[in-house]
Amino acid sequence: MMKIVARTILLIAIMVTAAPVLAQPGQSGYAKVNGTELYYEIRGAGPPLVMLHGGVDPSQMFGAPLAAMAKNFKVIAIDARGHGHSKDTAAPWSIEQAADDVAAVLKQLKIDKSSVMGYSFGGAIALQFAIRHPDMLDKLVVVSAPYSSKGEYPEVRTAFEQMPASADAIGADIAKSPLAKMYPGVDWPTLMRKTGELGKQDFDWSAGIRGIKARTLLVFADADYIRPEHIAEFYKLLGGGRRDAGLDGSLRSPNQLAVVPGTTHYNLIASAAVTQYATDFLKH
Numbered sequence: 001m002m003k004i005v006a007r008t009i010l011l012i013a014i015m016v017t018a019a020p021v022l023a024q025p026g027q028s029g030y031a032k033v034n035g036t037e038l039y040y041e042i043r044g045a046g047p048p049l050v051m052l053h054g055g056v057d058p059s060q061m062f063g064a065p066l067a068a069m070a071k072n073f074k075v076i077a078i079d080a081r082g083h084g085h086s087k088d089t090a091a092p093w094s095i096e097q098a099a100d101d102v103a104a105v106l107k108q109l110k111i112d113k114s115s116v117m118g119y120s121f122g123g124a125i126a127l128q129f130a131i132r133h134p135d136m137l138d139k140l141v142v143v144s145a146p147y148s149s150k151g152e153y154p155e156v157r158t159a160f161e162q163m164p165a166s167a168d169a170i171g172a173d174i175a176k177s178p179l180a181k182m183y184p185g186v187d188w189p190t191l192m193r194k195t196g197e198l199g200k201q202d203f204d205w206s207a208g209i210r211g212i213k214a215r216t217l218l219v220f221a222d223a224d225y226i227r228p229e230h231i232a233e234f235y236k237l238l239g240g241g242r243r244d245a246g247l248d249g250s251l252r253s254p255n256q257l258a259v260v261p262g263t264t265h266y267n268l269i270a271s272a273a274v275t276q277y278a279t280d281f282l283k284h
Contacts, residue, residue, distance in 0.1 A: 005144065030087075033104035034097065039085035040105055041077045044070030047138070048114035049282065050102060050129075051077045052122030055195055057172075058084040059182055060269050061119050068275040071282060076114065078105055082191055084183050093198045097130035101134055115143035115282055117146070119269045130216075131208035140216040141278045144265050146223055147237065148204040151230030162198025209237045216255045217281040219265035219274055231259070256281060 027042040041062070049069060053061040062077050062084075069075050073082040080098050082088035091097075102125060106114060119127030123145025130140050163170070171189030174180055180188065190229055216238055220231050235241050238255040245252035258277045260268060268274060 030207070031105045031108045033101055033108065036081050036089050036101075037087040038081060038101055038105055039079045040109075041075075042109075043067075043075045043077070046073045046109050049073035049075050050106070050114050050116045050126075051075055052102065052116065052118035052125050053077075053080070053083070053218070054122055054269065055122035055193065055199075055268065056083070057179060059179070061122065065119075065269055065275050068092045068272070069279065072254055072279055073115075075110060076106070076109065078102060078109070080121070081184070082194060085185060087185075087230075088187070088190070093194050095124045095203075096130045096132065098125045099132050103133045106136060110135065113138050115139040115141070117143070117278055118145065118281075119143040120145055120265065127205060127209070130212045130214055131205065134211075134213060138215045139282055140212065140214045141219065141281065142216065143219045143274060143278075144268050145219070146226045146230055147206055147209050147234050149202045149228045150204070151234070153225060153227060157200065159185050160196050160199030162213050163199065164193045167193035167196060195266055206237055209234070212238065215281075217258065217278065218256070219258045219260065219268070219277060221268040222259050223264045224268070225265040231257075 018279055028043070030037040043066060049058050051061060051066055051069060053059075058077075058079050066077055078101075082093065102116070106112075107247055113136055116126045116129055118124070118141070120143070123142040126142055126244060127141060127147065129143065133215065149157065168189045170192045171187075174188045174192070180186070203215035218231070218235060218238070220226060224231070232241060235253075235255070235257040238253065240253035240255050240257055242253070243251060256271075256277075260271050260273045261279075263271050
């Protein structure tokens with residue numbers, strides 16, 4: 001029963017939230033990095049901002065959210081290896097490798113420093129980018145990603161654990177969907193297998209989080225797949241929520257936390273509040 005529920009929830013999230021891929025990018029191409037080729041698009045003008053999509057479906061973030069952020073920033077949208085239009089290798093995925101991939105793309109584009117905004121899977125990559133490449137980071141926006149696997153609800157962990165065994169069936173279903181037409185080069189069964197293998201791994205990045213110096217905005221849904229106590233602890237790791245800010249707010253942390261009401265992990269990135277919060281944070 002859990003396999004059926006997990007598969008159904010995943011497919012509904014993919015089909016309902018899929019947005020049209022942006023057409024006619026200002027610049028696009030492939031960067032040969034770390035043994036593969038990663039696709040990127042550049043839109044807008046202003047301070048550079050890397051945008052990193054969630055798992056399975058880049059169009060969730062690279063549709064309306066990208067267009068909104070490109071009004072104020074030079075957005076560099078990067079498809080993770082094996083996702084979207086990017087190529088893959090036979091090697092397993094890791095968040096650390098994905099973060100190194102982002103750094104390598106920026107170096108090829110001759111961008112020495114950039115803000116980074118990531119959602120879900122992309123939020124995890126953004127966190128590792130902040131930990132592994134601090135000199136390349138300006139500001140950080142993490143949308144709906146935990147710093148530890150213990151922050152996820154047990155049913156989420158179970159779904160990831162069961163995903164590799166169901167990857168062929170899930171991938172075959174997605175291959176018949178509109179999403180597959182957007183990204184015809186994706187091997188969907190392999191993507192789902194690797195997603196499950198990555199998602200079921202235990203991790204705890206609390207030590208690295210404590211060392212992040214860049215100003216950081218955390219954004220979560222009020223009905224997220226991440227436990228609320230974990231969200232509070234995440235903010236505390238960044239120095240927030242430790243004392244009263246004072247009448248003038250001068251004692252508050254430079255980092256910020258936003259919880260968007262009426263949203264879940266699966267529709268949060270479609271909320272205009274997310275891009276508005278991110279824009280306000282990055283501009284100041």
